[in-house]
Amino acid sequence: MNLTIDVTNKEHKSIVALSGEIDAFTAPKLKENLLPLTKEEGQTIEVDLQNVNYMDSTGLGVFISALKSTKEHGSELKLVHMQERVHRLFKITGLTEIMNIDSTVQGGI
Amino acid sequence: MEPFDFIEVKVPAKAEYVGVVRLSTSGIANRMGFSYEDIEDLKVAISEAITNAVKHAYLESDEGEITIGFGVYEDRLEVMVADHGGSFDLSKIKKDIGPYQQNDAIEDLREGGFGLFLIDALMDKVEINSKYGVIVLMTKYLHENEVGQDGDQVSTTQ
Secondary structure (H helix, E strand, C coil): CCEEEEEEEECCEEEEEEEEEECCCCHHHHHHHHHHHHHCCCCEEEEEEEEEEEECHHHHHHHHHHHHHHHHHCCEEEEECCEHHHHHHHHHCCHHHCCCECCCCECCC | CCCCEEEEEEEECCHHHHHHHHHHHHHHHHHHCCCHHHHHHHHHHHHHHHHHHHHHHHHCCCCCEEEEEEEECCCEEEEEEEECCCCCCHHHHHHCCCCCCCCCCHHHCCCCCCHHHHHHHHCCEEEEECCCCEEEEEEEECCHHHHHHHHHHHHHHC
16 A cells, blocks of 8 residues: 655656555655656656556546646656556546557556 | 445544555455456545545644445445535535546646546445535445456456
């Protein structure tokens, strides 16, 4: 019931590998780590969700604020390797329309 | 009256206990024979209700308790989530829920606005009472005939 956040910085690209659960308890920590990365112009932030096995609206909220921040600062946010269950929440809420989500969903049908 | 088992869990109104109740929910739903998909839906819906109650308690600066009641019936699970804080403006909250619409500006997106919408989308029936504190009552039915149909799908997604 925790979330591990692993950030790898490359030139113009940050890879944020997440592992665990994103909920009301872990979302503030994620926001704290993710938002500063979006404030650099020209930076691409790739969030790897392969090992995230639970997420709810608190996670959606973090990605929405990160997306807003990228628009403001001229950076880019990408969500990759999302599990089917997590992807479903983006679909239900209509956020697949505005988020850059890698289409190869893990465990999809 | 219809026979049912009742399980009550009380946790402090703090974010770190949302996951604890999620695990209890998963255990009860699994015991009842819900499918993997339905259990995941229940986990999200109940976490959303508790998250709302935690935020509510925080706004009221009230380090209170949240009571979660599970009604285990033959054909359904009823979950009640109650906080005992002051009342809140339900009509305002209802106005703020809904999915993203294509013509909404990204700047106007509500970062915390999807909780109640998800509860509504993932459960079969949802009732909210905000007279004394806030009580969310959610129901999910056991669709037994669907379990067989979903069987293959479950094994291939593991």
